[in-house]
Amino acid sequence: MGDPHRIGVVGTGYISGQYLSTLAGHPGVRIAAVADIDAARAASVAAGIDGCRAVAVDELLQDPEIDTVLNLTVPAAHAAVALGAIGNNKQVYGEKPLAADLAAARVVLDQAAAFGVPVGCAPDTVLGTGIQSARAAVDAGLIGRPMSAVAVMATPGHERWHPNPDFYYRPGGGPLLDMGPYYLSALIHLLGPIVSVTGAGSRLRESRVIGSGPRAGERIEVSVDTHVTGVLHHAGGALSTITTSFDAVRTTAAPIEVHGETGTLAVPDPNTFDGDVRLFELGAGDWRTLAPSAGYVDATRGIGLLDMITAPAPRAGGALALHVLDAMTALLHSADQGRRIDLTTTAERPAPVPFTTPEQWR
The missing domain is CATH 3.40.50.720 (NAD(P)-binding Rossmann-like Domain)
Incomplete structure (x- = not known):
């Protein structure tokens, strides 16, 4: 540098x-x-x-x-x-x-x-070995032609642990705008840009009780949907289904699964930088874990800034962030209006991150 x-x-x-x-x-x-x-x-x-x-x-x-x-x-x-x-x-x-x-x-x-x-x-978590190794597997054809993906983020709500959770339940908050950027950014890295969305939403209750800190026991108003789900139509033809919820107790679903003609990938949590990528091939008897093959090893928050000032084009760039915000906004509008909505933006699939050791990036 x-x-x-x-x-x-x-x-x-x-x-x-x-x-x-x-x-x-x-x-x-x-x-x-x-x-x-x-x-x-x-x-x-x-x-x-x-x-x-x-x-x-x-x-x-x-x-x-x-x-x-x-x-x-x-x-x-x-x-x-x-x-x-x-x-x-x-x-x-x-x-x-x-x-x-x-x-x-x-x-x-x-x-x-x-x-x-x-x-x-942000998020730059998608530049770690978890999402990047999954992308390398897709690009190498290990699941054949990718057809669909399923992304799930389900929790009982941030008020259980956050001492001041009001923002999460006001306009501008909610599970999609809070956590959706991680999942949507990962899906775009894996499958490319989104052309349209169809969304639906619901609200389990009209208020929540703060569970920790000096305001514990205080009831706060809920003015946004706390369960949002939708279908994302990718430019390459794949369909992704995303669910983000503050209304679920627990889930056994993988954070992201990508399905292709000859295999399925289980992708780790896009809110983290690493994690196991598992492959189940057509005709196999069980999952097998793939060795990390791409991404910044042992990355932490800030790797996206380092990438921006060293790479020819930022992989956690503004165009991708705008496209993600467009998709989330459109999902919420679709849920409110009950119709499919075309996006007004697009973004090129960012360049893959080669396998980069800590000695190389630190």
Whole structure:
């Protein structure tokens, strides 16, 4: 990479620790500055990183010594921070979603194109050995022509463990917008872009009770569907079925299964970077586990930013994030309107990640 790539972090909440464990001390990058609406929190984070300054958000966005802005703010601020970085000719990599709504996300990418700067966006878990080894198996023809996939995320609800779960049950929350980016990004890596969707949704109850923390026992209102399911029509002809639910106690389903003419792949949780990929071939007597064959080994959050500044095109890129947001938005509209909806975006299937050891990427 030559001289260390200089990163400024906006947002020093809980998730920042996971990113900084990957990026702080990496020889190819330097955390030059951090900013947060809580100045004391930013100062505390900066104190733990050699050569890092705690500054105001606007100062960081305008700082000529910053090459890339890592945007770890709340979703409602994603677009504003991204546009501030882009307007100062900086690259930007952010947490999911790309923006709080599709219109704002389009503006971010339009501005990035106008300024000629790349945009990256989580999730980058799909760049680990789990999803990438599954993709390598599909691409190698181990299941024959892929015909369909099934993705399942089912939990009894975040209020059982989260001390402030209100967001998950308000507009902009819900199981699809919360967890869907992991599953949809993985399905696009595996099967390619989506052309249309058909969705349905339901709500088990109108309120939830917080189960932990100082607000334990408090009842909160539910104003979104807490079970969303749908069919995704991929450009290559495959059909994916996705279910995301805060209304299920437990499931035995694999996080993702991909079915082809000659085999089925069981794919690990796309919310993690690794995990076993298992293959059941037509005529076989049992599953067999495939050795990891692709992806960043032992990756952690932040690998997508490293990939963005080193690869010819970001694999966890803005176009993919926009397409995922389009698909989720369309699923919710379809569930509300009771009809199939064509997507207005597309995204090229990102380039596969070759098998890359920690010694090669760290």
